[in-house]
Amino acid sequence: MHEENRSMIVLLPVYQPSHHLPTLMTELRRVAPRCRFVIVDDGSSPAAAEVLRQAENLGGTVLRHPRNQGKGVALKTGLRYAAQQHPGHDVVCADADGQHSVTDIVRVADRVxxxxxxxxGVRRFAENVPLRSKVGNTVTQVLFRAATGRGVQDTQTGLRAYPSALLEWLGTVPGERFEYEMNVLLEAARAGHRIEQVVITTTYLDDNASSHFSPLSDSARIYWPLLRYAAAALLTPARATR
Structure with a gap:
């Protein structure tokens, strides 16, 4: 890992976190002793108290929402905290459920x-990927390219690194739940921000059973801004393809 990234901020939005959270923190701290953890607990039940206490004992800052507000709100809470308390530091957002390896988190941090x-951090949608994820990603790839003229291999990846210069801007992007991450990509395309992609290996535990993604309501939230953006693009023939 490059020296400049050993003081990176790792943002982990969680809801009902398991033992994977302190395990990930411990493994990351081994390779990056100076990294700082910001954990946003999005209204977990009292059953998560022990895991969150372990995270604090490992040096993590735990920010708490009194009720569940959605991943987008949790991410913006953490990004706002990082911008205010650790200005000038890049932020790596990762899932804390065991899907993202330390190696891949480090690679994404190095690239930013x-x-x-x-x-x-874009996933390979191979044989070990749940069918719903594979189909959903194929559809969103096509729609995203049609809407923006850009090719993104994995629009719903939870492993993302943001440069410090964009942290305040990220707080202005609309979205409260899973649609926030799609909105970030759409608004980045609109603003002309560059997007890099690093291929990662993702582990799906029990067919992604720990995911809090709702196939119906959250899919609707994701596709609505994408379809709206695509419709606006079709009504503007002069839009330049980047």
Whole structure:
């Protein structure tokens, strides 16, 4: 890991976190002793208290929402905290459920430091990926390219690195739940921000059973802004393809 990334901010939005959270923190701290953890607990039940206490004992800052407000709100809470308390530091957002390896988190962190651009850790949608994820990603890839003229291999990846210069801007992007991450990509395309992509290996535990993604309501939230953006693009023939 590059020296400049050893003081990176790792943002972990959680809801009903398991033992994977302190395990990930411990493994990351081994390779990056100076990294700082910001955990946003999005209204977990009292059953999560022990895991969150372990996270605090490992040096993590735990920010708490009194009720569940959605992943987008949790991410913005953490990004706002990082911008205010750790100005000038890049932020790596990761899932704390065991899907993202320390190696991949480090690779994404290194790329944002090298380029100064937003970096996505994009999954290989191979045989071990749940069918719903594979189909959903194929559809969103096609729609995203049609809407923006850009190719993004994995629009719903939870492993993303953001340069410090964009942290305040990220707080202005609309979205409260899973649609926030799609809105970030759409608004980045609109604003002309560069997006880098790093291929990662993702582990799906029990067919992604720990996910709090609702196939119906959250899919609707994701596709609505994408379809709206695509419709606006079709009504503007002069839009330049980037």
């Amino acid at each position: 430091a090298q380029t100064g651009h937003t970096v996505l």
